[in-house]
Amino acid sequence: MSVRQEFWSIYREAIPILFIALGGGLFAGVVLEGMVESVERFPGLLVMVPVFLATRGNVYGALGGRISSGLHQGLLPPAFERNDRLVNAVIASFINGIGISIVIGVVTWLALLVLGWPAAALYELVGIMLIAGVLTSVVLIFGLLLLIFAGYKRGYDPDNLVGPIVTTLGDIFGMVFMLLAIGIVEVIV
Amino acid sequence: MVVPSGSLGSWEWRTIVGNMFPLLVVLSIIVLAAGITLESAEELLERFAILAVMVPTMVDMGGNLGAILSSRLSTRFHLGTTELDPRDRVLWANVLAILALAATIFTALAFGAYLIGLVLFDGPIGLATLLFISLVSGMSVAVIAVVFSFATTYVSYRLGIDPDDTTIPVVTNVVDVFGMVIFIGVSWLVLF
Numbered sequence: 395m396s397v398r399q400e401f402w403s404i405y406r407e408a409i410p411i412l413f414i415a416l417g418g419g420l421f422a423g424v425v426l427e428g429m430v431e432s433v434e435r436f437p438g439l440l441v442m443v444p445v446f447l448a449t450r451g452n453v454y455g456a457l458g459g460r461i462s463s464g465l466h467q468g469l470l471p472p473a474f475e476r477n478d479r480l481v482n483a484v485i486a487s488f489i490n491g492i493g494i495s496i497v498i499g500v501v502t503w504l505a506l507l508v509l510g511w512p513a514a515a516l517y518e519l520v521g522i523m524l525i526a527g528v529l530t531s532v533v534l535i536f537g538l539l540l541l542i543f544a545g546y547k548r549g550y551d552p553d554n555l556v557g558p559i560v561t562t563l564g565d566i567f568g569m570v571f572m573l574l575a576i577g578i579v580e581v582i583v
Numbered sequence: 584m585v586v587p588s589g590s591l592g593s594w595e596w597r598t599i600v601g602n603m604f605p606l607l608v609v610l611s612i613i614v615l616a617a618g619i620t621l622e623s624a625e626e627l628l629e630r631f632a633i634l635a636v637m638v639p640t641m642v643d644m645g646g647n648l649g650a651i652l653s654s655r656l657s658t659r660f661h662l663g664t665t666e667l668d669p670r671d672r673v674l675w676a677n678v679l680a681i682l683a684l685a686a687t688i689f690t691a692l693a694f695g696a697y698l699i700g701l702v703l704f705d706g707p708i709g710l711a712t713l714l715f716i717s718l719v720s721g722m723s724v725a726v727i728a729v730v731f732s733f734a735t736t737y738v739s740y741r742l743g744i745d746p747d748d749t750t751i752p753v754v755t756n757v758v759d760v761f762g763m764v765i766f767i768g769v770s771w772l773v774l775f
Contacts, residue, residue, distance in 0.1 A: 397676040404680035408651055412688050415647055419640030420695050424703065427635040430628050440625060441618035444642050448614040448759055451646070452607055452752055460599075469594075479594040486599035493600075494607045505615055511622070561647060565639050 411558040418562030422447070425569035432576050436514040439576070441502045442523060446572060449494050450564030454534045457487040458542060458556030465546050466553075472543040484539075488531050495527025496520055518579055525575035526568070533567045534560070606749065610756045617642060617763035624767045627774070633700040633708055634770055638763070640692050641720065644685075645762040646755035649728035652681050653751045656736040678729055682722070689721030690714065708774070716773055720766040727765075728758045 426443060433439050460483055464470035470479055499520035506513035513519070541559050542552045593599070621628075621638065628635045655677055668674075693713040700708065731754050739750040 397672045400673055400676035401680045401683070404651075404655070404677060405683055408680075408684055409687065412644070412647060412684060413691070415643060416640055416688055416691055416695065419643055420636060420692075420699060422639040423636035423696070424699060426638055427628075427632050427704075430625065430632075430635055433622075433625055438622065440622040440628075441615065443638075444617040444621060444759065444763055445611050445614045447639060447642065448617075448646075448756055449607060449611060451643075452610055452756070453603075455752075456603060464594075482594045482596040483599065486596040486603070489596070489600050490603055490607060493604060494611060497608055498611055501611060501615060502618065505619065509619070557647070557650065561643055565643065569639070 411554075414558050415561045415565075418565040422565035422569040425573055429569070429573055429576065432580075435580065436518055436522070436576065437512040438502050438506050438514050438519055439522070441505065442498055442519065443569075443572070445498050445502070446495070446523065446526065447565060447568050449491075449498065450530060450534065450568045451560055453487060453491045453494065454538055454564060455556060455560045456490075457483060457535065458538055458552070458560055461539065461542055462546075462552030462556055465542075472546045474539065474543075484535055487535050491531040491534075492524070492527045495523040499523035515583075518583060521579045521583075522572065522575045525578055526572040529571040529574070530564075530567050533571075534563055537563055537567075606752065610752060613753075613756050614759055617760045620760075620763050620767050624771070627767070627771060631708055631770070631774060632704045633696050633713070636699055637692060637696050637717065637766070641724075641762050641766040642759050643762075644688055644692075644721065645724035645728045645758040648681050648685055648725055649732050649754050649758045650751055651684075652677060652729060652732040653736055653754055656732060657740070657745075657751070660736060660740045681729055682725055685721055685725035686718070689717045692721070693717035712773060716766070716770050720762070720769040723765050723769075724758065724762045727761045728754075731758055 429439065429443075461470065461480075464479060464483075465472055470477060474480075499522070500516070503513055503516045503519050538556075538559055542555060545555045546552050624634075628638075693710065693716070696717070697708075697710045697713050700713075735750045735754050739745070744750065
């Protein structure tokens, strides 16, 4: 393949995916902008935002990669049914996704303590992350499986679907549920 | 199903969590640097709402570009098609494609943010300034993503670690941090 052909094939393959991610990112940005004013009530909120978003990609990107390998190897049927591998992969993602959310709350609080910056109470930061983590896990795990299965049955390679689905859904639902979680913790506390 | 049943192997949830959770904690601590940068820029974000709108894309896109390049490089290494020779023209095609993708996406980001600013915030930052901020920080992050992708794919290949497992997540998260720090830094310099 000539250099020019290689260049255009990479560009053409990636650009639609990146535009989808851009759309999700801009929407998430509008939600983030609405969150900035809550920072005075809960100092440390903005520290958690990039960490929370990045972890969504790490946890559910890994799930997507695993499911797509499973489909390729014929280890999984592309359907929601009681399959031991599917059940185990889903349980692991719930534990990883919710567990790391709690860790983010704790680590953020500790970092603020070390820096001597103002910080919301530990239970407030952990509470926000826990609620946002649980809600995001449910939507991302089932949404991701639904889209991968549907795409696979229609003949799309799941390897090409996972990245953009995770980035876009993760940004959108991650920020929306974080804003919702802030509202809930504000009311309860 | 023809697959041997009974043994779940690496599909056992305890194994998956045991393998992944420590890495997730390390990655969270790396990205914490991006979070601290964002929190320290709170005043900037309150004054220029449109910058907050650009943040998620700025954080994700460098990692996306790094992931695309890293997985292509690791496939080429697996297939034995490259020795990291600077005269290898196909490698240069990969690098140029990543830079072209970055230029396209970060131009689109500036236009998108500008339009959102017009509709929602009556934005005080002009299109030219937004383009400057977006392209300068975006292209810097793209160059960093390229350098990191090459370095880590090469090193992990030499060390016999499959880059798909650990290297790519580490690269994308490190590049995320650079994306945030550079974006906030460039915005600060341009707007103050």
